[in-house]
Amino acid sequence: MMKIVIAIDSFKGCLSSSAIAEAAEKGIRNVMPECEVNKIPIADGGEGTVEALVAATNGSLITIPVHDPLMQPIQASYGITGDGQTAVIEMSAASGLALIPFRPGNVMHTTTYGTGEMIADAIHRGCRNFIIGVGGSATNDAGIGMMQALGYRFTDQTGKDIEKGGKYLSAIRQIDTQHQLPELPDCTFHIATDVTNPFYGTQGAARIFAPQKGASKEQVEELDKGMQHLADLISETFGKRIDNLPGTGAGGGMGGGCVAFLQAVISPGIDLIMDFLQFRETLQGADLVITGEGKMDEQTLFGKVPVGIARVATSQNIPVIALTGQIDEKAGGTLREAGISAIFPIHPAPISLVEAMQPDYAKRNICRTMEQIIRVVLMKRE
Incomplete structure (x- = not known):
């Protein structure tokens, strides 16, 4: 049975870390209902x-x-x-x-x-x-x-x-x-x-x-x-x-x-939050880690959740995939060097910021994106 750990920072002004993890879990279970899913609400000391x-x-x-x-x-x-x-x-x-x-x-x-x-x-x-x-x-x-x-x-x-x-x-x-x-x-x-x-x-x-x-x-x-x-x-x-x-x-x-x-x-x-939540212990035996934040750019490299999560996961040879509402193209390569295997923006089409920040809309797209990720992962394992 596959084990997936979800540790995604809140999408500021849109969804909490817990709400995102629930939407991601739903997407996983729509494809792989027997999967072991560990949801860890996470933050970096700032808002949320x-x-x-x-x-x-x-x-x-x-x-x-x-x-x-x-x-x-x-x-x-x-x-x-x-x-x-x-x-x-x-x-x-x-x-x-x-x-x-x-x-x-x-x-x-x-x-x-x-x-x-x-x-x-x-x-x-x-x-x-x-x-x-x-x-x-x-x-x-x-x-x-x-x-x-x-x-x-x-x-x-x-x-x-x-x-x-x-x-x-x-x-x-x-x-x-x-x-x-x-x-x-x-x-x-x-x-x-x-x-x-x-x-x-x-x-x-x-x-x-x-x-x-x-x-x-x-x-x-x-x-x-x-x-x-x-x-x-x-x-x-x-x-x-x-x-x-x-x-x-x-x-x-x-x-x-x-x-x-x-x-x-x-x-x-x-680091403080991961230690408090015993994140390293939770990761043991995981096959995949899902992380992310609302916007991923060069600032993500400086003490933000996705890179902190990736640093620990890659030390245990666990692949990391990130979900985000928006990604700066300039930062994509650097973030991969930091241990994030792939980054998936959740929006399927151009949309206004006001619409993108609607919680129900974001939840649906997180769920849909996770479904597609898991289908690819299953193809790789077959």
Whole structure:
């Protein structure tokens, strides 16, 4: 009996990883009903990570009131895995750029406080392990707001709490941990990101990402100086240098803040998720792996799901086929070199993007495409 593993990233704005896997399984079973099919909801630490890990572990989605990047009240959701021990948080749910109007200079005042509120809520519910995706943030506060929500105090030269936002990083003179949540030392934190930028400097959080969040050249310089000041203060206070660690600039310095204050480990998102789901063990004995994402292009090579899946599968000599809504012709050859044997766009004819993004339409085409793939595979085996 043939064994096929399905691990496809969500088609953003169209279908979840789980929904795609179900449509693909239907196509497989229409041709080969006796096939062993293992569906693994998967993500790379970005959008869809909470949904994927909740589905993969039969976990639960928690929705709570928090504060958005400008401290306005909103509702945000995070996941708890089926065993009740691990919280899965996308910082964009509470601290994301899409949550606020885009205005020049906002990044000077945006805060990660809402992400800290989600962490605190999960701790109160008994979670002690955390997976945090740090993409899509509106912030450049190095996680200071998050830590304020977890009980830290950051005070200026007069002993007053600093205001929220990256603008005030340079004003911090003391880091007070006395009132942190008592459970924090018992927690472990894993940061998922494909960003390798350092905390500050020419490739740091402020210079590379703050302009995308509305910062002027002068504001970028101010933020970068604040990040350098904070790094020095962290060194003086905790005896650790975070300056040049890869990934500390992710999420507007959230990666570095988590390393400094939470002893977090930063990992490529897809590797972290695969390890958590024991993907390598699931692959054992598989004859074929089906992966993919909504659009496959040169960015797929940099920490995205299909290439991460292919790297592990090819190490076990298992062929990999990818499904996608759209492929960049320029990337096709490079993706094959990365271990993807073949890539199949699911659309049978030219169609508008609006029509292509219709869930039912996409499901039908995923199912149809999988049927054709399996027919070819069976011909090869005969």
